[in-house]
Every structure is written in C-alpha cells, then in structure tokens.
Amino acid sequence: MPDHSRSLVIVGAGGHGRELLDVVEAVNAADGRTRYAFLGFLDDGSADPDLVARRGAPLLGGLDMLGRLDADYLIGFGDAAARLRVDRYASVHGRRPATLVHPRASLGGDVRLGPGTVVCALASITTNVRTGRHVVVNVGASVAHDCRLGDYVTVAPGARISGGVAVGAQAWIGAQANIVARRNVGDRAVIGAGSVVTDDIRVAQVVAGVPARPINAVPDRPRPLDRPWPPDRPQPLDRPQPLDQPWPPDRPRPLDRPRPLDPPQPLDRPQPLDQLRPPGDHTGRPPGQRDAPAPG
Secondary structure, X not given: OOOOOEEEEEEOOOHHHHHHHHHHHHHHHHHOOOOEEEEEEEOOOXXXXXXXXXXXXXXXXXXXXXHOOOOEEXXXXXXXXXXXXXXXXXXXXXXOEOOEEOOOXXXXXXXXXXXXXXXXXXXXXXXXEEXXXXXXXXXXXXXOOOOEEOOOOEEOOOOEEOOOXXXXXXXXXXXXXXXXXXXXXXXXXXXXXXXXXXXOEOOOEEEXXXXXXXXXXXXXXXXXXXXXXXXXXXXXXXXXXXXXXXXXXXXXXXXXXXXXXXXOOOOOOXXXXXXXXXXXXXXXXXXXXXXXXXXX
C-alpha cells in the first residue's frame, strides 16, 4: 500500500502546542495508519526542553524553519494575534495548514471548518456551522446550530455557544463561558471565564460576570497618557485621569475617602451625691449660720 502520509510540524511548543500533538496522535491511531508524520516543534521562544523531550518529539528550531521544510503545519499558540502572524508567514512560503478533528469530538452535518481549524476531544459542533482560519474549539466546548466563528477565534475548554451566534475574528471565549442564542460578538472581544453573555459584545470589548458586563477595552496599542482618549471608544478603568481634566461623566466617580470619626468623648464622671452642695444645711449656707428670727 502506498504511503499517503503528510509531514507535519507544530509551531509553538508550549502547553497548547503539546496538546495539539495529542490530537495528531489520536487522529493517526483512529485511522489505523499514519496520516500525519510528525517531524517536531518549531518555537522561537523559551520552550521547556524537558517537557518537549517527554513527548518524544524534537525541537527543530525557530519559525524560519517553516519556510525550508516541506511540511503542513498547525499553530500551537493560544494568542489570536500570534496565530495571525504565523499564518501570514506560512502563507507567504506556500505552506498548507492541517485541519484536524479529534476522533472523540462530535461533528454534525453541514459543518465547514476553515484551514488550520482544530476541534479537540469531547467538543461538539452541530449543524450549519462555519469557521474561519485557525479556529480552536477546545476540549469539551460546544458550538450549536447556525453559528459563525471568524478567523483565529478561540473557544476555550467547556465554553457553550448557543444557536445563531456570530463570533468575530480573533475573539476569545473563556473557559465555561456561555453565550445565549442569536448574539453577536465583535472582533477581538474577550469573554471572561464562566461568564454568561446575554447581550451583543462590541469590537475589542472585555466582558465578565453573570450576566456579562464590560470591564475594560482592548486598545490596539498603549496610548500615551498625554494624548486624549478618543471620545468614541470606552475608556479603560485603569487609565489614570489627569488632574487638570474634568472627570468623564460616563464613569463612576470614586468616593472621597471617608474621614474617620472622632473618638467618642468619655462622659463626665458622675459626681457623688454628698459633693453636689457645699457643707452646711440644706440651704447650702456654711455651718453655724442661722436664719434671723422673724420680726414679732
């Protein structure tokens, strides 16, 4: 039988990259043949060599090796912006991304996965679902009917996306988060772990809680403090407010620090009854002084 296996590398040797190797090995075992011949990891950062060696896989070098290897690739970075950069580099060099579905994942009919998408173990995607490039549907996550996931979206472990939800490019759906049906999540939005999303989420908005509420904005780059914040963008709560500018009316003003109460003054010590009037009779006159006799 001819060998139809394809060579494969994983870009990124951190935790997510090593998890992707589990998916590769599970796909090969389920097929009963080596669909992907794994060559090793590529990583420009500080990958732990001991953890990589324990997977029995070599660390081949940095990202520049991808242009010299005749191999398909997976991107093992959780960060969406990093996946975008690697995808552009690989596309320039004509490399093809692998698309993998763990054999223990559940895919319904009419599901189209974009290039480089990975569906991990115990994940569920039902019907009429479309994903963009290099989407990650992580362990135990579920995507219901009629959903659209943009390029480089991450659906973290255990997250639940109900029917008819549209998720923009590079958005992050945190672990165990829930999005109710027919909501829109903007590009680069971040939904905190365990949140319940009941409203639409704007572009680059960070939300958390039950129900989810905005907690910050994700600026494209740090903004110098001497430049005014654009009026059409929500201002991050942690940005210090210059003292010479009025406080924004749409932000809660911090309460003045309460002044401590003055310590209670001790009550005057009650005076003994025998000291309430000077010595003498009941009139208070000195002893020996008597009333003059009344005239006859």
